Each structure stands twice: as structure tokens, then as C-alpha cells.
Amino acid sequence: MSGVKSLKIALLGCGTVGAQVARILLEDQTEITARSGAQLELIGIAVRNLSAQRDVQLPDGLFTTDAEALIDAADVVIELLGGLDPAGAYIARALERGASVITGNKALIAAEGATLNALAAANGAQLRYEAAVAGAIPILRPIADSLAGDHITKVMGIVNGTTNFILDAMDSTGAAFDDVLAEAQALGYAEADPTADVGGHDAAAKAAILASLAFHTTVNMDQVHCQGITEITAADVSEARKTGYVIKLLAIAEQTEAGISARVYPALLKRDHPLASVRGAFNAVFVEAENAGDLMFYGAGAGGAPTASAVMGDVVSVARVLASGASLPAASQLREPVLSEFTEVTTRYWVGLAVNDQPGMLARIASVFAEHGVSIEAMNQSAAESGTAQLRILTHEGSEAALSSTVSALEALDTVASVTSVLRVEGN
Structure with missing residues (x-):
């Protein structure tokens, strides 16, 4: 096309996402050229197995096992392999030669994002990774660009579709965790080994990315407090619903004034909170900013076509810059991360206790809370069975340290048979 820059x-x-990206590049080339100002030529697809079955029928001549040669011939590299190796080496190779990179690799960005961003800046290349968090939902670009002139104070989101599907099904059906997990695996929402999802690790990688962008610093995944949903019981879900x-x-x-906190855990939300209505495998991210106020971004958090949409958004953005010939803005100065200790985080607790139903029991439990400077907001006791009653206590806001020490002291009481659950409460 005359007068239009061509980009390789x-x-x-x-895989699931890569095949959809290839399909869009081939089928929608005319529209993408019009939107980006550049003619995009897919010159090859690097795969491990040339004979593997694909979700989309693509020309055989595009496939190669020589990823490095393909990278060296490209203006833009889209990395959708996942994992740290060899994806990290491939991205570094592309950036070192000045090729721009789009990736959906959350684990790599959470671990090496600062290094790769610096490498991109040093070589006049772009590195974009919208697809690394919340699938099709445009959240990273709004945080990095649209809200760049604002002061973000908090980002809170449901960023893992598998766990949201499980918790939503437990809430709507009353089923136990193991039963819903098996259903999620049968439906393809959960992997055969679901540890990364139900253990919270997938969400922790995304929390690190969100914290880094929102607060213009570098937060690594190992700095994120991480707790999964494997201990959530049907009783927890039922009692939460009742209240x-x-x-x-x-x-x-x-x-906060104490610093930056990045954390992942199961928490209670009031049913009128915007995030409470997110159902099934959908994702949503709630952003609080000083001037913009409260914003929520909602949509499909996974899947081939939705995630490919996020990748293609980055592709068009990169192509526009390259087609215009404009120089990239100087990289913003990253602040040294001032991380608060998790013990300094302020939240509320919802504590479940199995207690010996005897005179003075409630007074002794209340005194433990008072001794640790934690105020009780509400208390609910269910009917006793065989001398043991179920008690649920909701606290007022307190530090994680004070709340945690309160729970430890409760465990030592002879009137407490067991602490059955400890959950945090978020939102207003």
C-alpha cells in the first residue's frame, strides 16, 4: 500500500491465544492498517511442534521452529509462549535489537518487568503487556496513560476467572469447594493442576504488575502477600450470605502513609459493592483515584478471542508509534518502592469460632479482643450442638498485627474449641 509503513x-x-492473534492479523489486515497507519505483515509463527493441532486453520508456510531467526527478522515481536524461559531470553533478544514487544506473560512481567522495561527504553523499543492482566479488560493502559495525571490510591480486583467461578458457584449452590473445583476442571475453567489459580499465585503476579504501574515503582511477585481459597468452606460462604x-x-x-501494600486473599465484600456482582469466570478491577474517584473495569478475564483482543490493542498502539516515526517519550522515573509490612495493613476481620457454650464464655472472648486493642462490630452465635456453639465475630478496622495476635490469643483460650475460619473484610 503506497505511503503506508510496512511492519514485519x-x-x-x-496456543489458544496465539492462534486467535494470527487469525485477526490475517483476516482483519485492512482494518488494522486503517487504524494503525501501518501495514502489518505476519512473517512467521514460532512453535515447538510443527504438526500440533491448532484451534484455527493457518497457512503451513508461516510455521517455524527457529524462533531466534524469526525474531531477528521482525519489527514487532508478539510473545505468547508463557513461562520464564525461553520467553524471557526471546523478549530480551528482540528488545536489544530495537524491535518492539507485546506479551501476555504475567509471570515474566511480574518477575522481570523492571529489567525488560529498562532494556526497551535503552534501545528505543516499546514493551507492552495489556493481556497480562484481566484478559480483554483494558486496565493497564488506562492506569499507565489515562490516569497518569491523577493519584491512584487503591486498585482492587477479581483477576482470576477460575477462583471467581468456584466461589460464585459455592455461593449460588451451597456446594463444597472440592465439588465445585471438580466441576470447574470438567468445564475447562480449571487446570488439572489448579495450584496457580486456587493458591492465589496467578492473582499475585497480576497484583505485582498493577502495583508497579499504579504507583510508578517496581513491585515483584515475591513482595505480594498471597493466600488462596483452598480453606474456604461451604459454611463460610453460607454464613457470609446470611450476613x-x-x-x-x-x-x-x-x-498509604505507611507505604505500598500488594496482597491477595479471599475477603468478604458487601453485596452492594460493585465487585460483589461479578459472576462466573468474569474479571473486574476497581480503581480508586484522588480526582477521578471510583472507576470499575469489567469483562472476560480469559479465553482465546478476548485475550487476543487485548494483544491486538497493544499491537495497534505500537504500530501507530512506529508508523508516525515519533520518538518515544523518555521513560518515567520509577520511584524506589516503599513497601509497608503486611502487619501494618489496616483491615477488618471476620472470625469463626467453635466455642464451649458455658457461662462467661462471651465475656472472656470479648476481653481478648479488648486486650489487643481490637473493637468488635458484630457478633452472631448459632444454636449449640453437643455443648459447642458456632460464633462469628466481625471486627472494626485494625492493623493486621493486632488482629492476628487476637486470633492467636483466642486459639489459646480453653473456652475456644477451635478457630474455624479467619477472613478479611474489604470495601466500605
Whole structure:
């Protein structure tokens, strides 16, 4: 096309998302050229197995096992292999030669994002990774660009579709965790080994990315407090429902006077909170900013076509810059991360206790809370069975340190048979 810059695109990986990206590049080339100002030519797709079955029928001549040669011939590299190696080496190779990179690799960005961003800046290349967090939902670009002139104080989101599907099904059906997990695996929402999802690790990688972008610093995944949903019981979900709450696995990035906190854990939300209505495998991210106020971004958090949409958004953005010939803005100065200790995080607790139903029991339990400076907001006791009653206590806001020490002291009481659950409460 006369007068339109031509850009050579290399695609690394042709799984569920990669196949859809290739399809869009081939089928929608005319529209993408009009939107980006550049003609994008898919010059090859690097795969491990040339004979593997693909979700989309693509020309055989595009496939190669020589990823490095493909990278060296490209203006733009799309990395959709996942994992740290060899994806990290491939991205570094592309950036070192000045090729721009789009990736959906959350684990790599959470671990090596600062290094790769610096490498991109040093070589006049772009590195974009919208697809690394919340699938099709445009959240990273709004945080990095649209809200760049604002001061974000908190980002809180449901960023893992598997865990949201499980918790939503437990809430709506009353089923136990193991039963819903098996259903999620049968439906393809959960992997055969679901540890990364139900253990909170997938969400923790995304929390690190969100914290880094929102607060213009570098937060690594190992700096994120991480707790999964494997201990959530049907009783927890049922009691939460009775009191007007729903349990969600939340990824939270927050900046307070104490510093930056990044954390993942199951928490109670009031049913009128915007995130409480997120159902099934959908994702949503709630952003609090000083001037913009409260914003929520909602949509499909996974899947081939939705995630490919996020990748293609980055592709068009990169192509526009390259087509215009404009120089990239100087990289913003990253602040040294001032991380608060998790013990300094301020939240509320919802504590479940199995207690010996005897005179003076409630007074002794209340005194433990008072001794640790934790105020009780509400208390509910269910009918006793065989001398043991179930007690649920909701606290007022307190530090994680004070709340945690309170729970430890409760465990030592002879009137407490066991602490059956400890959950945090988020939102207003």
C-alpha cells in the first residue's frame, strides 16, 4: 500500500491465544492498517511442534521452529509462549535489537518487568503487556496513560476467572469447594493442576504488575502477600450470605502513609459493592483515584478471542508509534518502592469460632479482643450442638498485627474449641 509503513510481525506461540492473534492479523489486515497507519505483515509463527493441532486453520508456510531467526527478522515481536524461559531470553533478544514487544506473560512481567522495561527504553523499543492482566479488560493502559495525571490510591480486583467461578458457584449452590473445583476442571475453567489459580499465585503476579504501574515503582511477585481459597468452606460462604456478604479472591494494590501494600486473599465484600456482582469466570478491577474517584473495569478475564483482543490493542498502539516515526517519550522515573509490612495493613476481620457454650464464655472472648486493642462490630452465635456453639465475630478496622495476635490469643483460650475460619473484610 503506497505511503503506508510496512511492519514485519513475528508471533511466538500458537496456543489458544496465539492462534486467535494470527487469525485477526490475517483476516482483519485492512482494518488494522486503517487504524494503525501501518501495514502489518505476519512473517512467521514460532512453535515447538510443527504438526500440533491448532484451534484455527493457518497457512503451513508461516510455521517455524527457529524462533531466534524469526525474531531477528521482525519489527514487532508478539510473545505468547508463557513461562520464564525461553520467553524471557526471546523478549530480551528482540528488545536489544530495537524491535518492539507485546506479551501476555504475567509471570515474566511480574518477575522481570523492571529489567525488560529498562532494556526497551535503552534501545528505543516499546514493551507492552495489556493481556497480562484481566484478559480483554483494558486496565493497564488506562492506569499507565489515562490516569497518569491523577493519584491512584487503591486498585482492587477479581483477576482470576477460575477462583471467581468456584466461589460464585459455592455461593449460588451451597456446594463444597472440592465439588465445585471438580466441576470447574470438567468445564475447562480449571487446570488439572489448579495450584496457580486456587493458591492465589496467578492473582499475585497480576497484583505485582498493577502495583508497579499504579504507583510508578517496581513491585515483584515475591513482595505480594498471597493466600488462596483452598480453606474456604461451604459454611463460610453460607454464613457470609446470611450476613449480606459474598466471598471473593481479591488482588489489592494500595498506597498509604505507611507505604505500598500488594496482597491477595479471599475477603468478604458487601453485596452492594460493585465487585460483589461479578459472576462466573468474569474479571473486574476497581480503581480508586484522588480526582477521578471510583472507576470499575469489567469483562472476560480469559479465553482465546478476548485475550487476543487485548494483544491486538497493544499491537495497534505500537504500530501507530512506529508508523508516525515519533520518538518515544523518555521513560518515567520509577520511584524506589516503599513497601509497608503486611502487619501494618489496616483491615477488618471476620472470625469463626467453635466455642464451649458455658457461662462467661462471651465475656472472656470479648476481653481478648479488648486486650489487643481490637473493637468488635458484630457478633452472631448459632444454636449449640453437643455443648459447642458456632460464633462469628466481625471486627472494626485494625492493623493486621493486632488482629492476628487476637486470633492467636483466642486459639489459646480453653473456652475456644477451635478457630474455624479467619477472613478479611474489604470495601466500605
